[in-house]
Amino acid sequence: MSYEKLAKQIVQEVGGKENIHSVIHCVTRLRFKLKDESLANTEVIKGLDGIMTVIQKGGQYQVVIGDHVPIVFAEVTKLIGKDVSEESESTDTSSEERGSLFSKFVSLLSGIFMPIMGVLAAAGILKGFLVALTVLGWMSEDMGVYTILFTASDALFYFLPILLGFTVGKTFNTNPFITATVGASLVYPTMIDIYNAGESLTFLQIPVVLMNYTQSVIPIILAGFLVAKFEKVLLKVIPKALQLIFVPLFIIVTIVPISFIVIGPLSVNASQLLADGAMALYSLSPVITGLLLAGIWQVAVMFGLHWAFIPIMINNVFTIGFDPINGLLYCTVFAQTGAALAIVFRAKEAKLKSLSTTATISGFLGITEPAIYGVNLPLKRPFLFGCIGGGLGGATAGFFSASMFGGFASGGIFGIPMFINPEGLSLQFYGFTLSLLVALVTAFVLTYFFGYSRELAVKQIEKKSA
Structure with a gap:
């Protein structure tokens, strides 16, 4: 794929550089603020090779690309002739003035937390591994290596x-x-x-x-x-x-x-x-809360509504010492990954098999956009089965009171140690790992037997190739 060509096509189809007020990027998306969103050719952009989908939410025109978005962003920045990544998202409020109060609130939280999400997750993962190593007895807190690595992991939070x-x-x-x-x-x-x-x-x-x-x-x-x-x-x-x-x-x-x-x-x-x-809402019924919240969580992520929960998760950890909300929701990444994995085994089309394989690998690393937009959502039923798997996984996590400790984990296998209680391994953590397996296996089985449609798969491939 030519990232330079893709960047030129994106800039052209969003209305040209004159229509771009600013652009930043997160893990998988280019997030434009356009002067006039009506000038963007959304359907054309969706059909470009290398583009998963387009989402218009919270005053942002979001082009979902995948984990190679930093390369495309660099090419886009060259084309528009200025480092707009340093521009404030709030300098143009015209689009937000047309949105709802909740939309403005979500956009605000997105602007505040998005720039540090990568290092926040990295610091959380490092903290989790240190907890795991000490609990297993492979490292002690009086060791110099522990002191330095703990300082590195805790500095951001402190x-x-x-x-x-x-x-x-x-x-x-x-x-x-x-x-x-x-x-x-x-x-x-x-x-x-x-x-x-x-x-x-x-x-x-x-x-x-x-x-x-x-x-x-x-x-x-x-x-x-x-x-x-x-x-x-x-x-x-x-x-x-x-x-x-x-x-x-x-x-x-x-x-x-x-x-x-x-x-x-x-x-x-x-x-x-x-x-x-x-905690009061959670304590009413952790199982039902997990079933409902985890069942719809990936839909919320698609529309950027998850930003409203991130401050609550972080606040819980540093106020009461743990966060049960992320304990319920963490399995949803594995559910969508399980659905994509099933397509790897079922797909007959080489292009779809390759795409679903890449999406599965990204999913295990905590990035679900390739699985959702590249595989599950276009095929419809895999996404639904992923939501069902997530709901059952969330209910399992709620039953065992799964919680996140000491930081923030954004998803994937490397964040699992964040859910180990510093006091030691317990049924709570084992229940959490069970919730991941329930979500993964449920979505995989349902998708494998009922989620693959060759006719729909061929249509999606033809659409992308047109």
């Missing part, structure tokens, strides 16, 4: 307010270095030492409710929103010659105290309520 400060700044279209500085103040060692020592602190005779903001999510998001609003006011009243220094100065001396006195305590309490609410 300093999460700083890293989110950068992405929050870009998402809210304000100076990311200012918002990162606010985030850094929340985890400043002196403040943490005062909190750990149980000492009191006041600011202009106003008592400060000290808390530990390491690994927190909500405080920096709210503080960043306030920074963006305050910056607009300052830019109007401060002369341009003085803005370079005095705009950041007034923001820092105002927002940092407000963050400690008001935003921080309210956010931490809100985080606890969010975690309690999630």
